[in-house]
Amino acid sequence: MxxxxxxxxxxxxxxxxxxxxxxxxxxxxxxxxxxxxxxxxxxxxxxxxxxxxKITRCSICGVISDNDPCSICENVKRDGTKICVVEESQDVFLIEKTNEYKGKYHVLGGAISPLDNIGPDDVRIKELMARVNNDEEPIHEVILALNPDSEGEATSYYINKLLKPFDEIDVTRIAYGIPMGTELEFIDEATLSRAFASRNSF
CATH class of the missing domain: 1.10.8.420 (RecR Domain 1)
Structure with a gap:
C-alpha cells in the first residue's frame, strides 16, 4: 500500500x-x-x-558500562574472590536488583550453540580463564548463572570442565526454581534472589 x-x-x-x-x-x-x-x-x-x-564494555567483566573499567569491577568493597558468569549484561542488571550477590561478574556475550555455529571461541570464555589464572586476584568461587536452556547448559558444562583442574576454585550454579527453557530476563526478582541464595555445587 x-x-x-x-x-x-x-x-x-x-x-x-x-x-x-x-x-x-x-x-x-x-x-x-x-x-x-x-x-x-x-x-x-x-x-x-x-x-x-558513548556506551562501552568493561574490559574486565564485559558488562555494558559508561566507563572502563565499570563501577562494579572498580568497587573495592565487592568480593573479588567470587565471579558470577552470565550470558548478557541484562543478567547483571537483574541480579544486582536482588541485592543478594556482592561479588564480581563475567559476561560471556552469549552461549555455546553448535546449531548457530557459536563455539567456545565466539564467547568470552578465554577472558574468563585469563581472570581465573590471574594470581593478583585469586578466585575461590565461580558461580554459573546461565540461562536454563540447552545452550546455557552446554556452556555451563564446558566451563565446569575447564575449571576442574583448579582445586582451589568451587564451581557452583544458581538453583533454578523455574521451568527449563525460561530465560533469566523473565524471572521475577524474588525467585531469582532465592535461587541465588540457594546455589549449589556444579
Missing amino acids: QGTSEILEQAIEQLAKLPGTGRKSARRIALYLLKQDEEFVTKIADALVNLKK
Whole structure:
C-alpha cells in the first residue's frame, strides 16, 4: 500500500526493525512522535545516538558500562574472590536488583550453540580463564548463572570442565526454581534472589 508520506514510511520501516515491534506498532509510535514537540523527539534521538557512541564494555567483566573499567569491577568493597558468569549484561542488571550477590561478574556475550555455529571461541570464555589464572586476584568461587536452556547448559558444562583442574576454585550454579527453557530476563526478582541464595555445587 502506498503511504501518504515517504518520510513517515521510512520512520515506520526503521521502527519496525526493533524487536517485538511490527509495522502496526511502528506506525503507532511514529505517529505519536509526530505529535510531540521537537524537543521531546530530539531528546530521544540524542539518547539513542549516545547509546551507540558513548556506551562501552568493561574490559574486565564485559558488562555494558559508561566507563572502563565499570563501577562494579572498580568497587573495592565487592568480593573479588567470587565471579558470577552470565550470558548478557541484562543478567547483571537483574541480579544486582536482588541485592543478594556482592561479588564480581563475567559476561560471556552469549552461549555455546553448535546449531548457530557459536563455539567456545565466539564467547568470552578465554577472558574468563585469563581472570581465573590471574594470581593478583585469586578466585575461590565461580558461580554459573546461565540461562536454563540447552545452550546455557552446554556452556555451563564446558566451563565446569575447564575449571576442574583448579582445586582451589568451587564451581557452583544458581538453583533454578523455574521451568527449563525460561530465560533469566523473565524471572521475577524474588525467585531469582532465592535461587541465588540457594546455589549449589556444579
